[in-house]
Each structure stands twice: as C-alpha cells, then as structure tokens.
Amino acid sequence: MKFAAIDIGSNAARLLITEASPKANGEMDFTKVNLVRVPLRLGIDVFASGTISDKRAYSLVNTIKAYKLLLDVYDVKYLKSAATSAMRDASNGTEILERVKRETGIEIKVITGQEEANYIYENHVAENLDKTRGYLYIDVGGGSTEFTFFNGNRMVFKESFNIGTIRLLQGKVEEQHWQQMKDFLKLHLKTYSNVIAIGSGGNINKIFSLSKKKEGKPLTLDLLKDYYKEFSSFSVEERIHLYNLREDRADVIVPALQIYVNVMRWTDIQEIYVPKIGLADGLVRALYKEISALAQP
Numbered sequence: 503m504k505f506a507a508i509d510i511g512s513n514a515a516r517l518l519i520t521e522a523s524p525k526a527n528g529e530m531d532f533t534k535v536n537l538v539r540v541p542l543r544l545g546i547d548v549f550a551s552g553t554i555s556d557k558r559a560y561s562l563v564n565t566i567k568a569y570k571l572l573l574d575v576y577d578v579k580y581l582k583s584a585a586t587s588a589m590r591d592a593s594n595g596t597e598i599l600e601r602v603k604r605e606t607g608i609e610i611k612v613i614t615g616q617e618e619a620n621y622i623y624e625n626h627v628a629e630n631l632d633k634t635r636g637y638l639y640i641d642v643g644g645g646s647t648e649f650t651f652f653n654g655n656r657m658v659f660k661e662s663f664n665i666g667t668i669r670l671l672q673g674k675v676e677e678q679h680w681q682q683m684k685d686f687l688k689l690h691l692k693t694y695s696n697v698i699a700i701g702s703g704g705n706i707n708k709i710f711s712l713s714k715k716k717e718g719k720p721l722t723l724d725l726l727k728d729y730y731k732e733f734s735s736f737s738v739e740e741r742i743h744l745y746n747l748r749e750d751r752a753d754v755i756v757p758a759l760q761i762y763v764n765v766m767r768w769t770d771i772q773e774i775y776v777p778k779i780g781l782a783d784g785l786v787r788a789l790y791k792e793i794s795a796l797a798q799p
Contacts, residue, residue: 504535505793506578507785508569510585510610512545512644512668513754514704515562517569518782519576522790532786538572539704540565541750544588545644545668554592562598566606582789583610584781586618587645587666615662619648621784623657624791627700627777636697640765641780642758643703644668647683647765651690651697659690667705670757684768691769699766699774702781705758708751710776720773723766730759 503523509516519535542562547555554562573581589595589612596612603609613621622641631637636653645666651658663683669675691697698720706721709729713721733741733756741752766774 504576504578504580505532505786505789506573506576506581507782507789508566508581508583508608508610509780509782509785510542510544510562510583510589511781512548512586512588512646512666513543513750514539514541514644515565515569516540516780516782517572518786519572519578520783520786522786530790532783532790535576536572537782538569540568541748543644543668543750544592545666546672548588548592549645549669549672549674552591553594554588554598559594559598559601563602563605566602566608566610570606570608580789580793581608582785582792583608584613584618584621584785585610586613586781587615587643587664588668590614591645615646615648615664616660618646618781619650619660619662621781621788622648622702622779623650623652623660624784624787627775627779631698631775634696636691636694637700638691638697638765638769638771639700639702640706640762640774641702642667642705642761643781644754647761649687649765651694653694661686665761667754667757667761670760671753680764684764687765687769697769697771699762699769699771701762701774701776702779703758704751704780705755706762706774706776707778708747708755709759710778712745718775720775723763723772723774726759726763726766726774730756730763733759 506519517538521533525531639650641648643666648662650660738752
C-alpha cells in the first residue's frame with residue numbers, strides 16, 4: 503500500500519512516496535519509493551516582505567501539478583500535505599493554497615510549529631535506542647527549528663522557535679531570539695544528564711553524508727564545530743565546488759550548523775544521531791495511523 507506526503511517548507515518543497523508493508527513481527531515497514539525535492543525558497547520572499555511573490559506562487563502551483571502527476575503514475579491512494587514556517591507567516595498564504603487546491607485538487611494544511619514537532623516525533627526513532635537516556639529531536643528548517651524531548655519512554659516537551667536557516671541568512675534573527683531558545687532549553691533540560699540529540703533536515707543529512715560515518719553512528723559536537731569553521735571560511739561559490747553542493751544547500755548549511763552547534767553547546771550534548779528522517783516521513787506515519795484507525799471495525 504502506498505502513502506505519500508507533501509512538505510512545503512521555507513527552503514524547499516518535498517514529495518515523499520512510501521510503500522508500507524508489514525514485517526514478520528507485525529510492525530509496519532516504510533520503504534521510500536521516491537523523494538522529489540524542489541528548492542522553491544518561499545522564505546526568501548516571506549521573511550523579507552511578508553508575502554509570497556507572484557513568481558514563487560507560480561512555481562509552487564506548478565510544483566504541486568508535477569507532484570500530482572507523479573502521485574497518479576505511482577497510483578498513490580493516500581496523501582497528507584502540510585506547509586510550515588514561510589506559509590505560516592505569508593499574508594497571502596491562504597489565497598495561494600486556495601489556488602493550489604483549485605488547480606490541482608490537492609489541499610495543503612498550514613501547520614503550527616507545535617504540530618510540526620509532533621509529526622517529526624511520529625518517526626519514533628528514540629524508542630529504538632537506549633531507554634535510560636534522554637533524546638532531543640532537533641529539526642532545523644528554513645524558517646524555524648523544532649524540538650521534541652523524549653525521556654523514559656515518553657515525550658516530555660515539544661517547542662518551536664522562529665530561528666531557521668533562511669531567516670538567519672536574511673538577518674531576521676536577533677540576539678533576543680537566540681536567548682529565548684537558550685533559556686527554554688536550559689530550563690527544561692537542567693534536570694537531565696547524558697542527553698543525546700537526534701537531528702533531522704536536509705542540512706544535517708548532508709553533513710552526515712560528507713562525514714563518511716557509517717549508518718547508525720553519531721556525529722560529535724566537536725566535528726560539527728569543525729565543519730562550521732571550515733564551511734564559514736569559504737564563499738558559497740567555493741562551497742559548491744569544494745563539497746559538490748547545490749547552491750540552495752551551500753548557502754544554508756552554515757546557518758544550520760550554527761543552530762546545531764549552539765543548541766548542543768547550551769545543553770551539553772556531545773553526540774547527535776542522524777537517522778535521515780524529516781517532516782515528510784512523520785506525515786506518512788501519521789497518515790498510516792489515521793487510515794488504520796478508520797479501517798478498525
């Protein structure tokens with residue numbers, strides 16, 4: 503059975519198509535069939551002017567039309583779509599999403615930062631790790647960063663902050679925003695020790711790939727600091743050629759590292775696991791639960 507998710511982020515749009523099948527023990531296995539990413543960069547408009555330009559709105563509509571064709575080709579019956587930080591802030595976001603629905607038949611829901619954190623947690627990565635440790639999910643996007651803390655087999659807190667890579671590139675993050683994030687994390691994690699981070703998002707996935715680490719092995723805070731210093735010493739153009747990065751990755755990877763490094767320093771976290779999951783994966787799992795619940799007698 504195929505399930506799909508569309509994630510309209512501040513930096514890129516993603517279509518994830520997944521095949522769900524039961525394992526021998528009865529648990530569901532989600533196999534990635536296709537992932538299509540389009541760098542729409544809605545946040546470039548929104549965080550500067552508060553609106554999405556006609557040009558980017560046109561690109562968004564065409565992207566969803568292309569996704570619709572792929573969904574038809576793959577014969578996907580179940581779809582869940584969400585838009586995040588840029589669309590939350592865009593004064594013309596509702597109007598554009600109505601146009602998308604009118605022209606494609608696909609309805610995209612604008613979700614809150616809290617809902618975003620919830621969907622990322624749906625991946626339940628921490629539940630397969632050492633139960634005696636605490637795990638902080640850190641999802642860094644273009645417009646916001648989401649946190650979910652998991653300890654002793656339960657979710658302790660979730661929170662979202664408007665600190666993201668595109669906002670940082672545009673100088674829209676002030677010292678007080680950093681301080682609010684720092685104070686929150688220090689307050690809510692002060693009674694926990696030996697916390698491990700779980701990172702999600704395209705930037706930490708790229709860092710993991712560049713590190714040549716084996717799957718399932720963590721990255722260290724010191725390694726992320728080294729990458730931050732190294733990448734910061736080069737221009738965007740140099741990063742593209744030296745590390746074989748796309749332009750829309752080469753510019754945001756430094757602010758992403760800045761966020762990860764700051765968070766891990768403030769919380770005294772030394773290691774971060776990178777299971778290569780994200781919002782789209784969480785949307786698929788949430789959708790599967792919804793469909794399964796409806797099928798119950």
